[in-house]
Amino acid sequence: xxxxxxxxxxxxxxxxxxxxxxxxxxxxxxxxxxxxxxxxxxxxxxxxxxxxxxxxxxxxxxxxxxxxxxxxxxxxxxxxxxxxxxxxxxxxxxxxxxxxxxxxxxxxxxxxxxxxxxxxxxxxxxxxxxxxxxxxxxxxxxx
Amino acid sequence: xxxxxxxxxxxxxxxxxxxxxxxxxxxxxxxxxxxxxxxxxxxxxxxxxxxxxxxxxxxxxxxxxxxxxxxxxxxxxxxxxxxxxxxxxxxxxxxxxxxxxxxxxxxxxxxxxxxxxxxxxxxxxxxxxxxxxxxxxxxxxxxxxxxxxxxxxxxxxxxxxxxxxxxxxxxxxxxxxxxxxxxxxxxxxxxxxxxxxxxxxxxxxxxxxxxxxxxxxxxxxxxxxxxxxxxxxxxxxxxxxxxxxxxxxxxxxxxxxxxxxxxxxxxxxxxxxxxxxxxxxxxxxxxxxxxxxxxxxxxxxxxxxxxxxxxxxxxxxxxxxxxxxxxxxxxxxxxxxxxxxxxxxxxxxxxxxxxxxxxxxxxxxxxxxxxxxxxxxxxxxxxxxxxxxxxxxxxxxxxxxxxxxxxxxxxxxxxxxxxxxxxxxxxxxxxxxxxxxxxxxxxxxxxxxxxxxxxxxxxxxxxxxxxxxxxxxxxxxxxxxxxxxx
Numbered sequence: 293x294x295x296x297x298x299x300x301x302x303x304x305x306x307x308x309x310x311x312x313x314x315x316x317x318x319x320x321x322x323x324x325x326x327x328x329x330x331x332x333x334x335x336x337x338x339x340x341x342x343x344x345x346x347x348x349x350x351x352x353x354x355x356x357x358x359x360x361x362x363x364x365x366x367x368x369x370x371x372x373x374x375x376x377x378x379x380x381x382x383x384x385x386x387x388x389x390x391x392x393x394x395x396x397x398x399x400x401x402x403x404x405x406x407x408x409x410x411x412x413x414x415x416x417x418x419x420x421x422x423x424x425x426x427x428x429x430x431x432x433x434x435x
Numbered sequence: 436x437x438x439x440x441x442x443x444x445x446x447x448x449x450x451x452x453x454x455x456x457x458x459x460x461x462x463x464x465x466x467x468x469x470x471x472x473x474x475x476x477x478x479x480x481x482x483x484x485x486x487x488x489x490x491x492x493x494x495x496x497x498x499x500x501x502x503x504x505x506x507x508x509x510x511x512x513x514x515x516x517x518x519x520x521x522x523x524x525x526x527x528x529x530x531x532x533x534x535x536x537x538x539x540x541x542x543x544x545x546x547x548x549x550x551x552x553x554x555x556x557x558x559x560x561x562x563x564x565x566x567x568x569x570x571x572x573x574x575x576x577x578x579x580x581x582x583x584x585x586x587x588x589x590x591x592x593x594x595x596x597x598x599x600x601x602x603x604x605x606x607x608x609x610x611x612x613x614x615x616x617x618x619x620x621x622x623x624x625x626x627x628x629x630x631x632x633x634x635x636x637x638x639x640x641x642x643x644x645x646x647x648x649x650x651x652x653x654x655x656x657x658x659x660x661x662x663x664x665x666x667x668x669x670x671x672x673x674x675x676x677x678x679x680x681x682x683x684x685x686x687x688x689x690x691x692x693x694x695x696x697x698x699x700x701x702x703x704x705x706x707x708x709x710x711x712x713x714x715x716x717x718x719x720x721x722x723x724x725x726x727x728x729x730x731x732x733x734x735x736x737x738x739x740x741x742x743x744x745x746x747x748x749x750x751x752x753x754x755x756x757x758x759x760x761x762x763x764x765x766x767x768x769x770x771x772x773x774x775x776x777x778x779x780x781x782x783x784x785x786x787x788x789x790x791x792x793x794x795x796x797x798x799x800x801x802x803x804x805x806x807x808x809x810x811x812x813x814x815x816x817x818x819x820x821x822x823x824x825x826x827x828x829x830x831x832x833x834x835x836x837x838x839x840x841x842x843x844x845x846x847x848x849x850x851x852x853x854x855x856x857x858x859x860x861x862x863x864x865x866x867x868x869x870x871x872x873x874x875x876x877x878x879x880x881x882x883x884x885x886x887x888x889x890x891x892x893x894x895x896x897x898x899x900x901x902x903x904x905x906x907x908x909x910x911x912x913x914x915x916x917x918x919x920x921x
Contacts, residue, residue, distance in 0.1 A: 298851075299851050299853045299854040299857075300851060300854075301851070302505065302506070302507070302851065303477060303504040303505050303506075303511075303848040303849070303850070303851050304504065304506065304511060304639075304848050305506070305507065305852070306853060307851075330569045332881055364683075365624055365628060367569065368570050368627075368629070368632065368680030368684075369624075369627040369631075369680075371570045371571075371572060371631075372570075373569075399568075399569055399570060401568065401878065405879070405881070406569050406638070406878050406879040406882065407569075407879050407881040407882055407885075408639050408852070408879065408881075408882050408885065409569045409637055409921070411532045411533055411683040412532040412683045412686065412687050414507040414508075414532075414709055415507070415690065415694075415708035416506075416507035416508065416708075416709045417707075432507055434507065434531075434532045434533075434683070435638075435639040435852065
């Protein structure tokens, strides 16, 4: 699993570290880490509906911030649980642009094992960095 | 965990980090707690509260309440009063994403003997009628425009639409509708996230509990009687929830607005991006204040509709009207807010924006902002403990000026959710608690494990700290017998 939950950060909240060989892998892992806070059995989310996500940001960390917020938005607005199927990230003229396709289905309490609702992505020690050829993100989610 | 070296003991309940502790601190940072609680606090609390002490306009102290623990930006339990005439700022990180997360307490004229035989039926029905869990939607079917009315009118809208009684508003902070809320300052995304969620509990530490006031736990009989707590083993209902996705989105939206203008436009430098802020007297600061008030009203409305559902459930189970069952509200308090208040600072009255993040306002007797019904005894304070231990009703005191009349809001966690989840099993915990006479329904086994009582501080120690510090006075302790967890 390309993400780990951290025990000693954010007493009332949930922190994770996600990794990826490239940005699409990192963003996909961070999206699953966020959804996995809410739903224990991610594999039970069936790809019945899709949503397209298109974002732009000057900073790579804020692009991830916006991206994770999209998942939280669809969870509240449409009661929809989503996983990322495809994501493309391009850097052009000092700005990053992202195009992604997410697929999932409305929450079904009988099949989806709930954990805790995510209220927001916080900027507490929020980081996206590349070290030794690997991308890493540190995220604290407000519960 | 330990008290860090730089902390100075001011009194048995006040611990201070001086301004020399960190570059940029404008005022000392103070933790109000007993030595035991201070020793249990995680070190990040000191880092976070000393960061708060660097914010422009902060007055006297950056404070942390006895139930404090690390959060994001401010610690949970953080209180900071900003002088709005001295460049004081407003910061979403000082309020929290869950704007007006708060508590509501309701009494009944039922006793344990009346409720015990029907407890499962009551809790099961509450679990059905008050939706909880991830992204849950409520029973109220309203349009986005009606929701805009709700965020401007709060619980008043609900009472006008028959989801409550007029007297409920008299015992809600701000009479259930804070003035100055402006839906024009709200994004469509915030509306989308919230308009289906009125009347829902949420998850995490949000809950709805059936509790009893045992005679030996009534700490002040006269005060308890003023609240209608007069019968041995009387049943009360307490619940904890906030402004749901709507409030979370409002905070997220303005966090980003402030990050863009804070340094470039206002020259404010901060030590943690979660402390993003803007001067209160700025277009961005004013816009957020008006938007944040919409979050306050959404939360008052949310708790009002939940109260309506609770009345329906009890009425259905007992075959009597809610009036007949004495289902009267004691009070509704907010614990994630920023409010403009007048405070005496060194003999001079000043207008301060008091941020309380995981802290409860606790004005003493006679204060003009205390509901007329309680003005002679002080503002009611409702402090929820863990699902295994107990909760309290308290009142504010005249000696609370040292914390800008603020007190604790809960027991406060000592263990992270991730660690708690590894330590306990939700199903087992439910069985253990049932054996101890506490019947629980939850949408999440993992979530239940994360809320295990041992992941929290000792509620009695927290209450004692608030009493010793003179910032609130206990009236009664309540023991849980039934719980709906999000």
